[in-house]
Amino acid sequence: MKIFLSCLAVLAGLAGPAFGQQRTVYLTFDDGPLTGTANILSVLETESVPATLFMVGMHVEASPAHEALLAKAKAMPLVTVGNHSYSHAHDQYRHFYADTDAVVADLERANTVLGLTKKPFHTRLPGRDVFRLPDFSSDDFSIGKAEDNREEPDFEFAAAEGFYLYGWDHEWVHDSRGKPVQSVEHLLSEIDNLFSHGRLVKPGKLILLMHDEMFQDSYDGTSNLTALIGGLKAKGYAFGTIESYD
């Protein structure tokens, strides 16, 4: 009986508190600084969890308040400020990705505005769910194989210049005005399902895409994000810095 119990104890120890393996969520927020960014930073500070804000250079330059949000994010030890381009392709993605040199120049201009000086530059391309990491690479086939072939030189050149490109596993979707679509409860159940059925770029790791505009006051940004993080914590998920994803 004693042996049996100690075997159980060993198994329980291996299994961890909640899951068979560590499940880590990578919170990522795109397009800031925007309305909503201040709420995100204050929730991250209160909850003390890591996250990555992929910022747009042009949005930083839009106002001194936005510059202050960049400075605040960079001063937070658990927050990584990543590159989301200077221009966000002016939302003309096919046109933008037609010029490889211009794509990399735009990313480098964002580095300057964001004050990112050390390789690798953690980056999310505007409008593209693409990965280029030392041990993993994938393209965005939602754009079609032919378009992907045309854009591949951009992804390769950016990677060669020291940009680590991160796509995502799942999105907290928003409507055309930026309002979140799924309820927090629904999003949490989607995340549970993704981990359970293993449809993830890397096992045990889930990159969640969100957008700063979703967290403005008019959409209850602070309480929604607090509820999401609280829900993930209650389910035993860990939170990862993007540097630990590779």
Ligand SMILES: [Zn+2]
């Ligand atoms: Zn974006």
